[in-house]
Amino acid sequence: MKNPYRSNRWVKFREELIELDGGTCVRCGKTRQGGATLQVHHKKYLTGKAPWEYPFELCETLCKGCHAEEHGEIRPSSEWEYVGEDDLGGLYGACDRCNTAIRYVFFVQHKNWEPMAVGTVCCDDLTGTKIASDKRKYDERLTRFIKSPRWTEEERRHLIEQKHIEIEIVPAIGGYRINMNSVKGKKIYPALNDAKTMVFDFIESGKADDFFKSKSDEPA
Numbered sequence: 001m002k003n004p005y006r007s008n009r010w011v012k013f014r015e016e017l018i019e020l021d022g023g024t025c026v027r028c029g030k031t032r033q034g035g036a037t038l039q040v041h042h043k044k045y046l047t048g049k050a051p052w053e054y055p056f057e058l059c060e061t062l063c064k065g066c067h068a069e070e071h072g073e074i075r076p077s078s079e080w081e082y083v084g085e086d087d088l089g090g091l092y093g094a095c096d097r098c099n100t101a102i103r104y105v106f107f108v109q110h111k112n113w114e115p116m117a118v119g120t121v122c123c124d125d126l127t128g129t130k131i132a133s134d135k136r137k138y139d140e141r142l143t144r145f146i147k148s149p150r151w152t153e154e155e156r157r158h159l160i161e162q163k164h165i166e167i168e169i170v171p172a173i174g175g176y177r178i179n180m181n182s183v184k185g186k187k188i189y190p191a192l193n194d195a196k197t198m199v200f201d202f203i204e205s206g207k208a209d210d211f212f213k214s215k216s217d218e219p220a
Helices: 009-020 064-071 120-127 131-146 192-204 207-217
Strands: 038-042 059-063 081-087 104-110 113-118 152-154 157-162 165-172 175-180
Touching (some): 081 131, 175 192, 192 207
16 A cells, blocks of 8 residues: 555655665664665754754754664653644554554654654644644534535525524635625635635634624614
């Protein structure tokens, strides 16, 4: 099976760095041709930077053995940082921590360990947050909203009622416009699902409640 991470920015970054170092561990000289597993070591930790966003000068190629010596043999269980995620479209990946088959990949990094691609449970456990599970919940709700059978179409208008708000998405020059409770929107969205996503965010975040409450408080 093709490695599902080959298209990921981290793998691309890693391969470019290994190429720059001549495909050789800079500590012991081992190579892939000689059977070594080559990895990228971040020589300095930069808060908030994804592992593929580091300048090459702060990275070096190490074999698995030299990398383990650099960081120690015990993987940290806390103080990991979430840096991004990816949807593989199916159970095509494996969690770097527990080896469970995963579809949703969350990238985490630690100042004293190799960056990892993990599943939802391991991401939340390592970071001590609910970032991954909250993201999964959001994505699943958004998908259900976009595909809801309650959407109807009348004369090219897409209609639904959500939280007592009458939503109308209508064709416009260059895409679609959103109307809510007869309040006409001004922004044009290039695709129907872009407009539906905006509607979902507006309602899910509570901004819709605040907006229409302020409208009702306005003097007649």
